[in-house]
Amino acid sequence: MITVTDTGTYLYAVTRDTPPPCPEGLLGVAGTRVRTIANAGLLAYVSTVPLEQFGAEPLRKSMEDLDWLGETAGAHHHVVEVVAEHLPTAPVRLVTVYSGDEQIRDLLSRRHDDFMEVLTRIADREEWGVKAYVDLTAPSPATAPGPPGSGGPGTAYLRRRQTSLRGREEAWRQAAARAEQIHDTLSSFAVASRRHRAQDPQLSGRKELMILNGAYLVERDRREEFARVVEELRGQGVDVELTGPWAPYSFTDLADSRPEVLGDA
């Protein structure tokens, strides 16, 4: 039974257990001091957090508090970035909190091979985000009015309406095809790729429709080549936005998460 005075161990990232040691004075979520736990040749970056903030119940509420979420995500990201500057780093999902250090030691030894596999896969590689937008409100040839024909104003209206619907459908279809094409081009350049859900226009802060929200794992020494490929995809009504480099958040799936999932069921 957890009481509100308890603490938990918050896990940020895992690396191989090699120097340099944990950067001094690094602060994590809620201003807590980041330290490391070593086991089985792996190093976990953690901090001790109060469960009155990071327990399951308080989190359910605070995850809905945008200021708290922004601060916590920023702090988590900062720790990952600092660590990833020096070492291949497997970032861990936001608010992964263990009941104590012993559980983390256990995790490192139990999932040793899986972590090693991930760390090998991402070494000398970086994640880049590519978002593509298309403005569906822009006039296109498909939405131009059809040839004048017979029939009254009602028929003309229906025809216009039908043409406009068809035009919109066609625009959607073209946008989706373009997204596929961009994703394929980038995927063939990248070591691995993944598509995130397209962001709501209210979140992307742009009026245009986001047709692609992709993540691409790219060799570090090919980053400029990749950026050029992205540049070349811009145009024909499509805007493309590049973000990164990110720690490889989107490419850290552990090979086998089955036992963990079964434990929860």
Next chain:
Amino acid sequence: MTLENPRGAALAREGRLPSERVALVDLLDRLLAGGVVVSGDLVLSIADIDLVRISIRTLIMSVRECEAPSDERTRR
């Protein structure tokens, strides 16, 4: 909402793209849908999808609050 991103800033100085600030929404795409997922002895075990839904809802709501409140009022 944006956050400092020193690595992006370094790149920007080199004359290579991305902006030096990270949009919270881009960060959440990764922190809530990516990263190593472990469970087992976790204190917290909210399903991934819940986290995403909660935060996205929060973000949308807060954006709505910031944007166009006058619009809403005149329409009603």
